[in-house]
Amino acid sequence: MTKNAPELRFKGFTDDWELRKLGEVSDIIAGGDIDSSILKETGAFPVIANAITDDGIVGYYDSKFRVIAPAVTVVGRGVGVGRAQVRYKSFTPVIRLLSVKAKKHDAKFLESIINEYKIIMESTGVPQLTVPQLKQYRLYLTSLAEETQIGNFFTCFDNILALHQRKLDLLKRLKQAYLQKMFPRNGEKVPEVRFADFDEKWEQRNLGEIADRYDNLRVPITASERVSGETPYYGANGIQDYVEGYTHNGEFILIAEDGANDLKNYPVNFVNGKIWVNNHAHVLQSKVDEADNKFLVNAINNINIEPFLVGGGRAKLNANVMMKLEVIIPSKIEQQKIGIFFKQIDNTITLHQEKINALKSIKKTFLNKMII
Numbered sequence: 001m002t003k004n005a006p007e008l009r010f011k012g013f014t015d016d017w018e019l020r021k022l023g024e025v026s027d028i029i030a031g032g033d034i035d036s037s038i039l040k041e042t043g044a045f046p047v048i049a050n051a052i053t054d055d056g057i058v059g060y061y062d063s064k065f066r067v068i069a070p071a072v073t074v075v076g077r078g079v080g081v082g083r084a085q086v087r088y089k090s091f092t093p094v095i096r097l098l099s100v101k102a103k104k105h106d107a108k109f110l111e112s113i114i115n116e117y118k119i120i121m122e123s124t125g126v127p128q129l130t131v132p133q134l135k136q137y138r139l140y141l142t143s144l145a146e147e148t149q150i151g152n153f154f155t156c157f158d159n160i161l162a163l164h165q166r167k168l169d170l171l172k173r174l175k176q177a178y179l180q181k182m183f184p185r186n187g188e189k190v191p192e193v194r195f196a197d198f199d200e201k202w203e204q205r206n207l208g209e210i211a212d213r214y215d216n217l218r219v220p221i222t223a224s225e226r227v228s229g230e231t232p233y234y235g236a237n238g239i240q241d242y243v244e245g246y247t248h249n250g251e252f253i254l255i256a257e258d259g260a261n262d263l264k265n266y267p268v269n270f271v272n273g274k275i276w277v278n279n280h281a282h283v284l285q286s287k288v289d290e291a292d293n294k295f296l297v298n299a300i301n302n303i304n305i306e307p308f309l310v311g312g313g314r315a316k317l318n319a320n321v322m323m324k325l326e327v328i329i330p331s332k333i334e335q336q337k338i339g340i341f342f343k344q345i346d347n348t349i350t351l352h353q354e355k356i357n358a359l360k361s362i363k364k365t366f367l368n369k370m371i372i
Contacts (some may be wrong), residue, residue: 023135031093032148050096065090068108074101074292081127084114108151124276141371208323210290220278236280246274251293253284258316266305270297294339299327
């Protein structure tokens, strides 16, 4: 292998790759303002903003566009800055979104190498990437024929990833639908959907009546003091690390105390086995005669916790407030059936997420070997 060639190549390609500035091989523009007078919900040509959701599409123009497809958009500011995405329909970029139209290079290939580029931000505040800075990107490029082969390869990979992601999203929506139907709505005493042979009304209880709190066993460890091991180390938003030793052993429910990333979908997790918990997550366990842990984690997930939080920038769920939260529960036997049902869905969701993570890891390996 020569100095300017990747480790892994398609058969028939042997020439060295050439280091070029992105501005030399493509036309780069910044997005402008939206023309709201002609913006529609549907149409021929997408209007794309600097956003992650819905592929950034904020509307459509019927007959107007600025960039001829295929081309690559690059997030110019804020969340996801520097992230590239190939576009296969002619489009109009709007403010804070950059567009890269290659002259003689494959768009999918450019997407891949731009996404691997180490970004140096122009501002110390909100992350920002400008047209002059993007033009200075120094990238190794090859012939159009080889780039097209590489681009097609990663397109297939991304299609597989997208398929698995759609399956995962569907499972999450399915779980949410079951949660709405298998737990009573506000003010009601029975759910819309139940397992056979259960017809008794559910009962309103305080969390403190049906669960014990084990926050006293929590031990925070700074990153420099942790000893690497196999025990998951939990914080407010889930697993932070893996360490030696443990603070708790058994079935527990972890609820973020402070530092939650998403207050609308408040972090509540069922765990089983040896775990280490820091001081940013409350630790609950159902009382044996009162409740089932697998059921209770879903009952708590059905509560809108945000109104019970205190504090400003770092919202906190105080222990005494948490233990007074009201949940509605059926008999222990019905709880167990519901808990097992949702645990099976959660296991399937986890399996799909692990597949996606494995595919992303494989893609990363190929990227490292197939581009410079």
